[in-house]
Amino acid sequence: MTKRITMINTLDPDIPLEIQVIPYGYHETPKGAFLCDEESAALVIEAFNSRQNDMVIDYEHQTMSGAEAPAAGWIKELIYKGSEGIWARVEWTARAVQYLGNREYRYVSPVFVVRVSDAKVVNLLNVALTNQPNIDGMVPIVNKGVGDTKNEEARKMEKVSAVLGLPEAATEREILKAVEDLKGQTQVIANNDVLAALGLKEGSSQSEVVGTIMAMKQADTSITGLIGRVKELEGKLNAKEADELVAMAMKEGKLTPAQKDWAKDYAVRDAEGFKVFAAKALPVIVTGEIAGDTTKPTGIDETQKMVNKMLGISEATYNKYAGAKEA
Template sequence: MSKLTRHICALAALPAEVTARIELIPLGEFRLGDKRGQKPMRLTDAPAVIAASFAAAPGHVLPIDFDHRSFGAQGAADSRAAGWITAMDVQGDRVWASVEWTPDGIKALSDRTYRFVSPVFKTRADGSVALIEGAGLVNNPALPQLRQLASRDDNMDPIEEIAGLLGLPTDKPEDIVGRVGALLGAETQLASIMAVAGIKGDDAGTQICARLQQGAVVDPAKYVPLSAFTELQTQFASLQASVHGDKAAAALDRARADGKLVPAMETWATELASKDLAQFEAWAAAAPVMVTPGQRQLAGRVPPVKTDALDDIERQVASMMGVSEDAFLAARNAAVKEV
């Protein structure tokens, strides 16, 4: 804390109405607009600076005076307080202060005797803000370029104004964008409803509610009761299931007749045909002829010869069934052995 230099910079035009929340100091790097502006200053660890400032302040409150009179070397005769900073917090890229204004401060702001607030802070040798000591009401700001960002009257930041109308904080732009998008979507839907219903005028909501209460006249030639529509949907779904079931049963019968489906594969084949008929039919087309117990030949085809390896078609079938080649080979040879 050696070589501390006192700096005063005006940051915010005060609002049109006296408010208990004011912008106090920016975060990050900033410069003053006067002769001290050549040296950059910065506020990095704002929570730590805020805590240290209140810890060092008498009574744990920071004064706001007129023209920084109470911050002189010996103080000034007129060191009245315009207000007291009772809390500070970070919002967006600013430190904000909660203020309890005195009657003198309220009068000065209401009469426009003073229009700007500037914080008093100390910096280290490297220009970093070490302590916030208070603020003062001034009319000659050292940072006029921040005027529009801070002003709450003629030059109010449109983002802050929109956030205020929506009841949202300014430090969450994604929430502001989302709320505006939702409002635009609702406006589009309302316009569509008005166009379909033939509603005009500014009282669209009242007219829509009135029609809902009275009941709209429905052309029976164009609409059916909801109960009838639901029943039709149920019947159609049942018909679809029945048709699919018939197709699956027919595909299973063909596989059996072709000698490609043995009893040990019935459960798997039935589930596959029920869930994915196309995949089952692809398997049946590529599957080899399998011999069932008690039969030497099936569907006019010669049973497969027992070997110690699978052919290309058998390997493809094993892959589609999700079994290893060794397991498939063992099951196939066992089936041939029983014949």
């Protein structure tokens, strides 16, 4: 049964409650290579959901060493986000929030079990806060600046909602109604907390408050629309790049025609991972054959068997295409 937890970070709204714990795709680390795909995610999440206890996030893997190991947080749920890999919903401790807020810690480091036959991740054992993760390129926990889609205006709206006693996700209509309810008390809004959250001076009128909220809403909507258009453009560029990568891999004999759709999907989701695969994969289709030579391989060496197994290619399929050529 999936554990579904709804949490609000009351300690620090800038510290995320969802963090990446295992990145998607093929990765090489100082401790060995691993692969995280849909099958990996399903196995990892199934193993996590079979637990009765929450999984701890500690500091520098102290839990694994047997030393005193205070918790930095507790993983309540694991989520698969496709090309972004496996993420965790976290309940942080106050001490960890302070570390993260001060940028004293920025990354996490997972400990997991890898299946020997194909290097796929099958179980998550531990997650730790660290500043020297073995996996390069993971999403940092705290990273203000480029890529932060939550603009300052949206943050102000949340603060106004809190001051008015409304939920953080209150709608524009709900906020304006709460402001209108204050109008009957006096022509001047006397709640200094609301004015401070909006960046207005003490004694500002109700009209100034309403106008400021409307302007903030418009700014938030415009940014959201721009983000959507950027993501659409990124998708088109990713698809074009994927087509080029797959075409090159097929030209080099690294893919069979039957693998084209699989390869396109992989390249769209993780272009860098596909480049690593294409660079390391051995040819499965012989190119540049002597004219008239239709002899097919009579056997497969151990290296090729291992490659075939990782790619999901049966021996019959390999033998069928390895010596094939165009008429």
